[in-house]
Amino acid sequence: MDGARASARFGPLLAGLTAVAVCLGAWQAIAALGLVSNLIAPPPSAIAASFPALIAEEGLFPRFAQTFAEAFIAAGLAVVVGTPFGWWLHAKRWAGRAYESWVATFAAAPLVLLYPLFLVILGRNAGTIIAMSFLTAMPAVVLKTKEGLDGIRPVLVNVGRSFGLGESQLFWKILLPASVPTICNGVRLGLIYALISVVGIEFLINFGGLGELIDDLAQRWETAMMYGAISFVVLTSMCFFYLTEKLERWIRPG
Amino acid sequence: MSPAAASALVVDGVTKRFTTPDGALTALEDVSFAVRPGEFLALIGPSGCGKSTLFNIIGGLTGGFEGQVRVDGAPIDGAHRAIGMVFQEESTFPWRTTLDNVAFPLEVAGMGKTERYARAKNLIKLVGLDGFENRYPAELSGGMRQRTALARTLAAEPRILLMDEPFAALDEQTRLLLGDRLLQIQQALKQTTLLITHSIAEAVQLADRVVVMTYRPGRVKRVFDIDLPRPRNSEIVSSAAFGHYVAQIWNDLREEAAKGLDESEAIARRTGQH
Ligand SMILES: Nc1ncnc2c1ncn2[C@@H]1O[C@H](COP(=O)(O)OP(=O)(O)O)[C@@H](O)[C@H]1O
Numbered sequence A: 001m002d003g004a005r006a007s008a009r010f011g012p013l014l015a016g017l018t019a020v021a022v023c024l025g026a027w028q029a030i031a032a033l034g035l036v037s038n039l040i041a042p043p044p045s046a047i048a049a050s051f052p053a054l055i056a057e058e059g060l061f062p063r064f065a066q067t068f069a070e071a072f073i074a075a076g077l078a079v080v081v082g083t084p085f086g087w088w089l090h091a092k093r094w095a096g097r098a099y100e101s102w103v104a105t106f107a108a109a110p111l112v113l114l115y116p117l118f119l120v121i122l123g124r125n126a127g128t129i130i131a132m133s134f135l136t137a138m139p140a141v142v143l144k145t146k147e148g149l150d151g152i153r154p155v156l157v158n159v160g161r162s163f164g165l166g167e168s169q170l171f172w173k174i175l176l177p178a179s180v181p182t183i184c185n186g187v188r189l190g191l192i193y194a195l196i197s198v199v200g201i202e203f204l205i206n207f208g209g210l211g212e213l214i215d216d217l218a219q220r221w222e223t224a225m226m227y228g229a230i231s232f233v234v235l236t237s238m239c240f241f242y243l244t245e246k247l248e249r250w251i252r253p254g
Numbered sequence B: 001m002s003p004a005a006a007s008a009l010v011v012d013g014v015t016k017r018f019t020t021p022d023g024a025l026t027a028l029e030d031v032s033f034a035v036r037p038g039e040f041l042a043l044i045g046p047s048g049c050g051k052s053t054l055f056n057i058i059g060g061l062t063g064g065f066e067g068q069v070r071v072d073g074a075p076i077d078g079a080h081r082a083i084g085m086v087f088q089e090e091s092t093f094p095w096r097t098t099l100d101n102v103a104f105p106l107e108v109a110g111m112g113k114t115e116r117y118a119r120a121k122n123l124i125k126l127v128g129l130d131g132f133e134n135r136y137p138a139e140l141s142g143g144m145r146q147r148t149a150l151a152r153t154l155a156a157e158p159r160i161l162l163m164d165e166p167f168a169a170l171d172e173q174t175r176l177l178l179g180d181r182l183l184q185i186q187q188a189l190k191q192t193t194l195l196i197t198h199s200i201a202e203a204v205q206l207a208d209r210v211v212v213m214t215y216r217p218g219r220v221k222r223v224f225d226i227d228l229p230r231p232r233n234s235e236i237v238s239s240a241a242f243g244h245y246v247a248q249i250w251n252d253l254r255e256e257a258a259k260g261l262d263e264s265e266a267i268a269r270r271t272g273q274h
């Protein structure tokens, strides 16, 4: 690879990392100069140093596993229910006209405020967390599925019909692959929303994984560890985003 | 043999009306012509005269018309195995490589991988895309993508090749060269071909006969026999006979094209006044 291509490829990545490094450096400097209390904003070095304790004493990994498992289940349910629902909104034009804007409204509603209701119905347990996160994740999946199917160029369907494809072959060989990029975006958004929702509700109802841990650390004024746990959530979801992109390329190249 | 059976494809009294917000629109009116086995017929008309509508009707994708389309004497009802379609718009599957695009009809017909790839590779060579088997459409030029679509249609071994302005989106030089390629293929496969086009030069370069259509409602205005020697290639465009045919057809078509132009200007004026 020659220099120009290497810089075209790694340039943006490098620029992004530089920006992060500059921000962290500035933060470190401000903390070192004593401009803000280390109790409120501990320097990045202290946050990094908190990880061994987070792992050994606060059970970071099992909590991480619990949070992500809940997010996965919620997002998985959202996909299982949301994609057929999106397909239905696409296939039945009257249904699309009747319900699409309702789903969009639902997506914009702050569902998290309903947590007392879910606590009463389902109790303070993983069920409440999964149910609420499922509802939070679903609209994105529904809307993106419909958008993907609506956006298929009619000529691609005509090609299939001219080759005599039946309805199910049309779906599997043309409609699905043609809409996969948009549907994958919906699934990815659903996962992110589910994760945010799981952490948020864990935090609110003081139950389970990373959300509860963050709340707990805040109560004990373990701010370095608290920021450590938060950065861990952010970093893992970034890795995760990257992996889903790779997965999508693999499912549907081109 | 009855006269009807002597034709590979017969379009018999086809009329198609659309209901639009502005009322009924007659896109095609009593269109009739026949294509002989192995013949290369070009159908030419101004934009909006109903060519694509007729293409979709013959291909069995549009119903609700009067009249009949017959293949080997039997009226068609939906997509017909004997007819292969090449569309005007970009129609390759972006998620498939050239090889998998071309093998598509064989794959859905249930043919095994080794055999369908072997056949697809032959067709890829035929359209001059060898070396690009594993590229995705996004990595190919417009002309290469259209050749991929052509090879994909040929893979289903249609007896009648039906094309709707397949080269319309390409530049003039590419169009001439792809025309040559198409002629070679058509002569090698002895394929009955119906090419829809708005380019007079393309029609004369390629066809045995040219059907000229009127502008809205689309009717058959005249049929020209193109008596140029075969095998032909694009060098023919510099011959006197070629120029003569082009002039004759333009003479007929000018009036129709002008009607189309007037109408689109009238529409522009109307919508401009809103
Ligand atoms: N589905 C449709 N509904 C209403 N009008 C249509 C439809 N399809 C085509 N038309 C109209 O029929 C006429 C012929 O269109 P088309 O067959 O695409 O022409 P061409 O391919 O010759 O440019 C145009 O006026 C177009 O607006």
Ligand SMILES: [Mg+2]
Binding pocket: B051, B052, B053, B088, B164, B165
């Ligand atoms: Mg057209």
